[in-house]
Amino acid sequence: MSQAQLRPGNTRFIDARMRRGWHAQADVAEAYAHHARMLGESATITVRQVRRWESPRPGWPNRAARRVLTSMFGLPLDELGFAPPRTTPGHDEELEPVRERERGEDPLRRRLLLGGVLGSIAPLLDPAALDHLAAARASARRYADRHLVTHLRAALDEAARTDGHKGPRQALPAALGILAAIDEIARDAPSTIRRDLLTIGARAAEFTAWLHRDAGAPPQSALFFHDRAIEWATLTGDGPMHAYVLLRKAQATERDDAARMRDLAHAAAQGPWMLPPRARAEALQQEARALALTGCTPELVARTLDQAHDALADAPPAEPATCTGPLCAGYNRDRLMAQSAICHREAGQPERAVALLQQHLATGAFAPRDRAFFTAHLSGALADARQPDEAAATALTSLQLAATPNFGQALGELRRTVTTLRPYARRAAVRELRQALTALPG
Structure with a gap:
């Protein structure tokens, strides 16, 4: 066996796609095609290209592939085992940063764009927020402060508004960028800031799962982000958020798996946590739907809906719905x-x-x-x-x-x-x- 055959492949890429449920290289090619369509890219890849990315020398993907890969995985390219090529005189792609500077590109914006998926949230942040984010990426422990937390929260709410009016495909790049920023910055942030970042991260991960589901992505994609949301909610001790993700998983469950839908909704409403009344009302309503799908009598469905109405009656006045505010704050009669x-x-x-x-x-x-x-x-x-x-x-x-x-x-x-x-x-x-x-x- 040659020395080349003994070398391991790109294990980071392989591990990342296995975690998302893409067990075959053909699954990666299919997911790539889906995300390319969502992002307006026409290119597709073959299993041979996936095999090349999983080899010891995966190369540096072209611009379109970089955009699609970061959308698929929600990770910077270096965490997928890719390393950018060294600067080579005359190479068009390597001269791109210089040309951007010559065009007067905002240096803060350019630093973010060169960071890969993080650039997708740049249009949602003002110059001060871009400064905080760029500094935090450079030295998370020193610069990850509450100003950055505030800016990321505002960016997530803006992404949710975009989704509500323009649809999931328009909001998905920004949501993935917010997740990537939180994942990267939280690793070295001070403990107090890390908790705040992961709290926002749980909301962002649940929102990203919803976007994948509404955009028609394979179920494994939504499942991955739901699991990330539960992980971060658990780490921060946010029991209501943990329960809320169970509710959202119930809503994402197909009609032909009504028993799972019922169990998830029941756990969200009755588990060892205290959902806010409006969120509990929605969980009970979802349980009622699952009961109907499992063939329960209309009377049992109606009784469960009565419980939902009772929970809503105990709620404080409704508030404008936001992605980072009180859970189900806008849920009304x-x-x-x-x-x-x-x-x-x-x-x-x-x-x-x-x-x-x-x-x-x-x-x-x-x-x-x-x-x-x-x-x-x-x-x-x-x-x-x-x-x-x-x-x-x-x-x-x-x-x-x-x-x-x-x-x-x-x-x-x-x-x-x-x-x-x-x-x-x-x-x-x-x-x-x-x-x-x-x-x-x-």
């Missing part, structure tokens, strides 16, 4: 009633679901994403109630809200509606809906 309608639909009571959704969509104030999602469920309930033309027209209304920002959960429900409407496929409204969904990119 309109949202609970809309989600209750979904539970009734799953329990085989579509007419009741239609009445509730029509009432609360008409009177409630919902963010664009939520309105698209609940309108999609209304279309499905109408289809279940054998009102195909109204179901198709309602679905097209939801599609107008969901298509451009690519709200994945709403689009998924609309595809479920089309499946329910198959017996009416020849009707003009149903045919129009099917063609509109088929025409969507990706």
Whole structure:
């Protein structure tokens, strides 16, 4: 055996992809293609390229590949076993920093961009925040201070607002950048600052899991970030956040695994922690939906929903919802009633679901994403109630809200509606809906 054969490969890359559930090199190539589409990159890779990255000499990926890899893994490239090439006169890529300086590029912005994925949050930070972040990356123990914590919290809230209006693919690079910054800076930060960073990190990891799910990423991606959120919540002793991640995992569970959904939601609501009343109300509602999916009686589903309403009645006044504020601070009666309608639909009571959704969509104030999602469920309930033309027209209304920002959960429900409407496929409204969904990119 030659000396080259005895050398280990790029174990950092291999370990990172195994932790994300990509057990085969083909899984990496598939995930790469998905993230490239999300980021607007047209390039794909083959298993041969993955094999090259896992070799003892993986080389330095090109610009597009660097962007996609950092989106996939949420890690700086050096933690994936890559090392940038040494400066070589005449090499275009190595002259890029010089050209940026000649163009008058903000040096703080440039330092972040050269750091890889951290540059994705640069547009969300003001110059003072960029200064704190650049300094913290250079010497975390010295510069990781509460000003940086404040800036990262604001950046995460801004990323959440971006997601709510423009969709997950627009917000995902920033969320990954925030996670990468926290992961890097927290390692050497003073203990008091480290705790604050990991507290934000748990919120950012849960949010990133949601973005992956809504963008249609493989389930392993969301699972990885949910696990990171639970790890950081546990390290900081944040029991309510730990429970909240269980709730979000329940919401991410597919309908055909209702027992797991029920167990997760029940643990979130009844576990050894004290969820805030609004979050507990949402957890109980999710448990009610899971009970409906497991075939429990409508009476048991209704009793569980009554518990959710009781929990909401004990809550302090609602606050504007933010990613870093009180858990489920904006959860209100309109949202609970809309989600209750979904539970009734799953329990085989579509007419009741239609009445509730029509009432609360008409009177409630919902963010664009939520309105698209609940309108999609209304279309499905109408289809279940054998009102195909109204179901198709309602679905097209939801599609107008969901298509451009690519709200994945709403689009998924609309595809479920089309499946329910198959017996009416020849009707003009149903045919129009099917063609509109088929025409969507990706």
